[in-house]
Amino acid sequence: MLIVQVRRALEGSERRVARLVVAGVDYTIQSLCHGILLFLLPAYWASTTLTSRNAVFFLVLFGLVLLATFDPWYRAVVHPRPWVGGVFFFVCVFGALDVALPLVGVPPRWALMVSAWLAVMALVPALCLKQRWPWRRSVGISALVALVIAWVAYLERAWLPPVPLSLAHHVLAWNVGAIDSLEPTPSAIKAGDLRQRGLVAYTSVYAPAGLEQGIRHVWRRDREVVDVVSLSPVHGGRREGFRTFSRKTAFPDVVIGRWSVDVVTDSEQLIGRLRFRVIP
Numbered sequence: 201m202l203i204v205q206v207r208r209a210l211e212g213s214e215r216r217v218a219r220l221v222v223a224g225v226d227y228t229i230q231s232l233c234h235g236i237l238l239f240l241l242p243a244y245w246a247s248t249t250l251t252s253r254n255a256v257f258f259l260v261l262f263g264l265v266l267l268a269t270f271d272p273w274y275r276a277v278v279h280p281r282p283w284v285g286g287v288f289f290f291v292c293v294f295g296a297l298d299v300a301l302p303l304v305g306v307p308p309r310w311a312l313m314v315s316a317w318l319a320v321m322a323l324v325p326a327l328c329l330k331q332r333w334p335w336r337r338s339v340g341i342s343a344l345v346a347l348v349i350a351w352v353a354y355l356e357r358a359w360l361p362p363v364p365l366s367l368a369h370h371v372l373a374w375n376v377g378a379i380d381s382l383e384p385t386p387s388a389i390k391a392g393d394l395r396q397r398g399l400v401a402y403t404s405v406y407a408p409a410g411l412e413q414g415i416r417h418v419w420r421r422d423r424e425v426v427d428v429v430s431l432s433p434v435h436g437g438r439r440e441g442f443r444t445f446s447r448k449t450a451f452p453d454v455v456i457g458r459w460s461v462d463v464v465t466d467s468e469q470l471i472g473r474l475r476f477r478v479i480p
Contacts, residue, residue: 210225212327220378229285229289230268230271230274230278232292233264233268233288233289233292234265234268234269236269236295236296237261237265237268237291237292237295238265239296240261240292240295240296240299241261241262241448242365243299243363244257244258244261244295244299244361244363245258246363246366246406247361247362247363247364247365247399247471248359248361249470249471249472249473251265251473252358252468252470252473252476253358254358254359254360254361254362254469254470256359257359257360257379258361258370260291261291261295264287264288266323267332268288269397270417275422282326282330285326286323286326286418289322289323289326290319290320290322290466291319293315293318293319293322294315294316294318294319295315295363297311297315297318297319298311298312298360298363299363300405301314301315302362302363302364302365302411303364303408303411304410305410306471307322307411307412307413308362308363308413308465308467308469309354309357309363309465309467309469311326312353312354312357312360313350313351313353313354314350315353316346316349316350316352316353317346317347317349317350318346319349320345320346320349320350321339321342321343321346322340323342324338324339324342325344325370327341329397357467357468357469358468358469358470360469361469361470362465362469362470362471364406364407364408364470365405365406365407365413365434365465365469366405366406366471366472367403367405367406367463368404368405368406368440369401369402369403369404369439369440369441369469369470370401370402370404370463370472370474371391371402372385372399372400372401372402372461372474372476373385373399373400373402374397374399374400375397375398375399375400375447375448375449376397378456385399385476387475387476387477388476388477388478388479389476389477389478389479389480390479390480391455391456391478391479391480394451394455394478396436396449397453398448398449399447399448399449400443400445400446400447400448401417401419401445401446401448401461401472401474402443403417403443403444403445403463404440404441404442404443404473405428405434405441405442405444405471405472406436406438406441406442407434407435407436407437407442408436408437409436410435410436410437410439411434411435411436412433412434412435413433413434413435413436413466414430414431414433414434414443414465414466415431415433415463415464415465415466415471416429416430416431416463416464416465416466417429417430417431417444417446417459417461417462417463418461418462418464419446419459419460420459420462421452421454421457421458421459421478422458423460424459426451426452427448429446430466431444431445431446432444441442442465446461455478456478456479456480457477457478458475459475459476459477459478460473460474460475460476461473461474461475
């Protein structure tokens, strides 16, 4: 809000001091965005599954980090296009809140919507500057748009990593023994061995202290769902992750193909994925 008032007073001025103040404000915003994005990058990297749709958001985050790192690129791309600066600001606010809110116990599905709503509302000063609207009108319109964006974010949540949840450890093993005496499977499993021995998917999910999150294992063959197993809710705070597993001994008539076990939240955000092939 302070920046909006400063720019309104100084933009268009021919005085050198005014131009320097505006340039300093722009550089401060760039530096803040760069710092926030660098802070967010490790958290989103840990929660992203590169073979899934949620990798797109991480790539956007990484691209914005690169753009903000090199001043000539930033000036050439962002300064002539104010809407790109709005994208920077929205992603920074949304990403920071999406990581931070679950740390104080807000379930990720609610954190997602609240973060999207607040990120849009944070753009109210920019809207006032761009459209020359009074504050009351800008807040009212932004609040309605924010509700739509929050709902869209929830509907398209599969495209977003479930920060700060992440897969701390995972292993696919034969259905024998206990977790302390695992016999991991090869990446290519013979169909006869699969039917005879069965499989167990062991996963350890990291979550922050105080957070309780329901999860599932979704077994797929060639991207088609074969089985969905609801597991005990993850209780956060364990450094090694909260251990869960699902066992599968009954398989369909056709088992040859590419299989995966997706670890998803109860709101269908992908935490991680185990993959294997079944051969004749």
